[in-house]
Amino acid sequence: MRHVISLLLENEAGALSRVSNMFSARGYNIESLTVAATEDPSMSRMTIVSIGSDDIIEQITKQLNKLVEVVKVVDLSEAAYLERELMLIKVRATGKDREETKRMADIFRGRIVDVTESTYVIELTGSATKLDSFIEAIDKSLILETVRTGVSGIGRGDRILRI
Amino acid sequence: MVLTGAEIVIRCLQEEKVEYLFGYPGGAVLHIYDELFKQEKVRHVLVRHEQAAVHAADAYARSTEKVGCALVTSGPGVTNAVTGIATAYMDSIPVVILSGQVPTAYIGQDAFQEVDAVGVTRPCVKHNMLVKDVRDLAASIKKAFHIAATGRPGPVLVDIPKDVTAQKCEFAYPKSVAMRSYNPVVKGHSGQIKKAVQLLLEAKRPMVYAGGGVILSDAADKLTKFVKSLGFPITNTLMGLGGYPGTDKQSLGMPGMHGTYEANMAMQYSDVLIAIGARFDDRVIGDPAHFAQVARKIIHIDIDPSSISKRVKVDVPIVGNVGDVLDEMIKLLDATEERSDPDALATWWKQIDEWRARDCMKYKNSDEIIKPQYVIQKLWEVTKGDAFITSDVGQHQMWAAQYYKFDKPRRWLNSGGLGTMGVGMPYAMGCQFAHPGSPVACVTGEASIQMCIQELSTCKQYRLPIKIINLNNRYLGMVRQWQEFFHGNRYSESYMDSLPNFAKLAEAYGHVGLEVDKPGDVEGALREAFKRKTDLVFLDFKIDQTENVYPMVQGGKGLTEMILSSEDL
Numbered sequence: 133m134r135h136v137i138s139l140l141l142e143n144e145a146g147a148l149s150r151v152s153n154m155f156s157a158r159g160y161n162i163e164s165l166t167v168a169a170t171e172d173p174s175m176s177r178m179t180i181v182s183i184g185s186d187d188i189i190e191q192i193t194k195q196l197n198k199l200v201e202v203v204k205v206v207d208l209s210e211a212a213y214l215e216r217e218l219m220l221i222k223v224r225a226t227g228k229d230r231e232e233t234k235r236m237a238d239i240f241r242g243r244i245v246d247v248t249e250s251t252y253v254i255e256l257t258g259s260a261t262k263l264d265s266f267i268e269a270i271d272k273s274l275i276l277e278t279v280r281t282g283v284s285g286i287g288r289g290d291r292i293l294r295i
Numbered sequence: 296m297v298l299t300g301a302e303i304v305i306r307c308l309q310e311e312k313v314e315y316l317f318g319y320p321g322g323a324v325l326h327i328y329d330e331l332f333k334q335e336k337v338r339h340v341l342v343r344h345e346q347a348a349v350h351a352a353d354a355y356a357r358s359t360e361k362v363g364c365a366l367v368t369s370g371p372g373v374t375n376a377v378t379g380i381a382t383a384y385m386d387s388i389p390v391v392i393l394s395g396q397v398p399t400a401y402i403g404q405d406a407f408q409e410v411d412a413v414g415v416t417r418p419c420v421k422h423n424m425l426v427k428d429v430r431d432l433a434a435s436i437k438k439a440f441h442i443a444a445t446g447r448p449g450p451v452l453v454d455i456p457k458d459v460t461a462q463k464c465e466f467a468y469p470k471s472v473a474m475r476s477y478n479p480v481v482k483g484h485s486g487q488i489k490k491a492v493q494l495l496l497e498a499k500r501p502m503v504y505a506g507g508g509v510i511l512s513d514a515a516d517k518l519t520k521f522v523k524s525l526g527f528p529i530t531n532t533l534m535g536l537g538g539y540p541g542t543d544k545q546s547l548g549m550p551g552m553h554g555t556y557e558a559n560m561a562m563q564y565s566d567v568l569i570a571i572g573a574r575f576d577d578r579v580i581g582d583p584a585h586f587a588q589v590a591r592k593i594i595h596i597d598i599d600p601s602s603i604s605k606r607v608k609v610d611v612p613i614v615g616n617v618g619d620v621l622d623e624m625i626k627l628l629d630a631t632e633e634r635s636d637p638d639a640l641a642t643w644w645k646q647i648d649e650w651r652a653r654d655c656m657k658y659k660n661s662d663e664i665i666k667p668q669y670v671i672q673k674l675w676e677v678t679k680g681d682a683f684i685t686s687d688v689g690q691h692q693m694w695a696a697q698y699y700k701f702d703k704p705r706r707w708l709n710s711g712g713l714g715t716m717g718v719g720m721p722y723a724m725g726c727q728f729a730h731p732g733s734p735v736a737c738v739t740g741e742a743s744i745q746m747c748i749q750e751l752s753t754c755k756q757y758r759l760p761i762k763i764i765n766l767n768n769r770y771l772g773m774v775r776q777w778q779e780f781f782h783g784n785r786y787s788e789s790y791m792d793s794l795p796n797f798a799k800l801a802e803a804y805g806h807v808g809l810e811v812d813k814p815g816d817v818e819g820a821l822r823e824a825f826k827r828k829t830d831l832v833f834l835d836f837k838i839d840q841t842e843n844v845y846p847m848v849q850g851g852k853g854l855t856e857m858i859l860s861s862e863d864l
Binding site for chain 2: 141142145146149150153157187190191194195197198200201202203295
C-alpha cells in the first residue's frame with residue numbers, strides 16, 4: 133500500500149541523511165521525498181511516499197520517531213489529507229502538436245510557462261496520479277524532459293502537524 | 296571563565312564524573328591530550344588499538360550503571376573505533392566517543408587523516424554530531440551523555456575538529472538538556488499494564504522471557520520479586536543472564552539457538568508470554584512463522600516502540616522503562632489476592648519438569664581430554680559463581696553462557712548483538728577498571744583472543760590481574776561446527792594452523808602463562824590463577840577439538856526443532 137508520511141525534524145546538517153540512511157539500511161522503499169524549512173526556520177517539514185505492508189509502514193514510522201532529530205511523524209494517508217506535486221515538462225511543440233498540446237495542458241489545468249518556436253514548458257500541479265495521467269495523455273514521443281518535485285502532503289481540516 | 300576547546304572537553308568529562316577515559320592519541324586530539332596531562336580527575340587508559348578503547352569503555356558501562364567514555368583521533372582512529380561502536384550499538388550500551396577531526400577549514404579536502412566520522416558512524420550510533428563552533432562544544436557533550444544514557448541507551452559520537460579545541464570561549468556547563476525532538480517515555484501506559492497483569496493472572500501456561508533491557512534498566516531485583524510472587528517459569532536471554540538468579544529453580548536457563556530444551560519448549564507452548572526488555576530476535580525465536588503456529592497471548596514491555604511488533608505480533612504492547620513498568624505491575628499484584636489457578640500452574644510446572652528431565656546440558660566428560668563445558672563448570676565452582684565473566688564470540692561464548700550460572704546482573708559481558716570476536720580481553724579490561732579487586736575472567740578461544748591480543752600490553756601497563764581462560768581447540772569452533780552439520784564436514788578455512796605458544800606469549804608481555812592439557816589439572820590451574828591476585832594469568836586449555844555446542848536450533852528453523860546431541864544429527 134502507498135503511504136504518505138509527513139514529519140517535522142530539526143533543520144540541522146545531516147538530518148536528511150539520517151532519514152534516508154535509515155530507509156536504505158533497513159531496506160525500506162522511498163517513492164519520493166521532499167523537504168524544506170517551515171515558517172519556523174529551525175524546523176524542516178518532510179513528506180515521504182513509501183510503499184509497504186502495514187507492518188512495514190508501522191516500523192518505518194517507529195524508526196523515524198527514534199531518530200533523535202525527528203520531532204513528529206504522522207502517516208497522512210491514515211485519514212483525510214491532500215497531496216500535491218509539481219511537474220515541469222518540456223515537450224516538442226511544432227505544427228499541429230502545438231495546438232493539441234496547449235489544449236491538453238488546459239484540460240489538466242496546466243500552465244505553459246516557457247515557449248519557443250519548437251517547445252513548451254508546461255507547469256502542472258496535482259496529485260501524483262494526475263501528473264501520471266497527463267504523461268499518459270500526451271504523445272510520448274513529444275516529451276523532451278520531465279522533472280517532478282515529489283509529493284508534499286498536508287492533513288485536511290483539523291489535522292495539523294506542528295509542535 | 297574563558298577556556299580553550301580542549302579545556303572545555305576535559306571540564307565536561309569531569310562534570311560528567313568520567314573516571315576513566317579509554318583512548319589513543321593522535322594529531323587531531325593533541326590539544327585534548329595536553330589538557331588531560333595537566334589534571335588528575337579523569338584518568339586516561341592508553342590502549343593499543345582504538346577498537347579496544349571503545350570495547351573497554353563499553354565494558355565499563357556494561358559492568359556499572361554509568362556511561363563509558365572513549366577518545367580517539369581522526370581518520371584511522373575513528374575507523375578503528377567503528378567495530379567497537381557498532382558492538383555497543385547492537386547491545387544498546389551507553390558510550391560516548393569523542394573523536395578528533397581535521398581543522399574545520401580542511402574538512403572535505405581529503406586532508407591527512409581525514410574521514411567523515413559522522414557519516415561513517417551514522418548507521419551504528421544512537422546519535423552523532425560534528426561540533427563546528429567552540430561555543431557549541433559544552434552543550435554538545437552534555438547532550439551526548441544525556442542521549443547515550445536515556446531511553447534505549449546507545450553510543451553517541453562527538454566529532455571535534457582540531458581548531459575547535461584551540462579556540463576559546465566562555466565556559467558554562469549546562470545543568471540540563473531540553474530537546475523538543477527527544478523525550479523518551481519512562482512510565483508505561485497504566486491501562487495496558489492493568490490489562491497485562493490481568494492476562495498474566497488468567498494464564499494457564501505462563502512464561503516470562505527477559506532480556507538485556509532488564510540489566511540496562513537495573514531492574515533485576517524487581518524482576519526477581521515479580522517472578523517470585525507469581526511463581527512463573529522464566530528464561531533469560533544471552534543479554535539478560537543474571538537478570539534473574541540462574542541457580543533458582545524457576546529459571547529455565549537461556550532460550551534460543553543454543554538455549555535449553557525446557558526454555559524453548561516453554562516459550563513455544565506457553566499460553567501467555569511476557570517479554571521484558573527482549574526483542575524476539577532471530578537467535579532467540581528462530582523462524583517467526585514457526586513460532587506463530589502456536590496461539591498465545593504476548594505481552595511486550597520495551598522502552599523502544601520499534602522493538603515491539605517488529606518480528607512477532609504483540610497483543611499487549613507496553614512502551615516504557617522496564618524498571619518503572621515492573622514497579623507498577625508489582626504494585627498491582629500486591630494490591631490483589633488474586634493469583635493464577637494453582638492447579639493449572641502445577642500442571643504446567645509438571646510439564647516443564649518433564650522437559651527438564653531430558654537434561655539437555657549433559658555432556659560426556661572424559662579423563663583423557665579436557666571438555667570445554669567442564670572448564671566452565673570448574674570456573675563457576677572456583678569463583679563461587681561470583682566473578683565478572685567476559686567472553687569473546689563463538690563456541691566458548693555459548694559454553695560460558697550455558698554452564699556459568701549468573702545470579703547477579705552486570706556480571707556477564709559479551710557481544711550478543713553484533714557478535715564481535717575480539718571483545719573478550721578489552722571487556723575484561725574495562726570491567727577490571729570499574730571493579731578493582733574483583734575477580735574478572737575472560738573466556739575466549741584461540742581465534743578470538745588473537746583479534747585483540749595486543750591488549751596484553753595494556754593489561755601489563757595498568758597491572759590488570761585478569762584471568763584469561765583460553766579454550767583452545769585449534770579450530771574456529773563455531774564455524775567448524777556449522778561446517779560439520781551443514782557443509783558435509785568440509786572444514787573450509789576453519790583450522791587454525793601456526794598458533795603461538797600462548798603461555799610463552801603471555802610471558803613475553805610480562806604475564807603468567809600456563810598450559811593445561813589434562814582434565815585432572817583443570818581445577819588446580821584455575822585455583823592457582825585466581826590465587827594470584829596481582830597477576831594476569833593466561834590459562835591455555837587444550838580442549839577436545841571436536842566438541843560441539845548443544846542443544847542447537849539451526850538457523851531459520853523453529854524453536855522446538857532442536858538438535859539435542861550428536862545422536863540427533
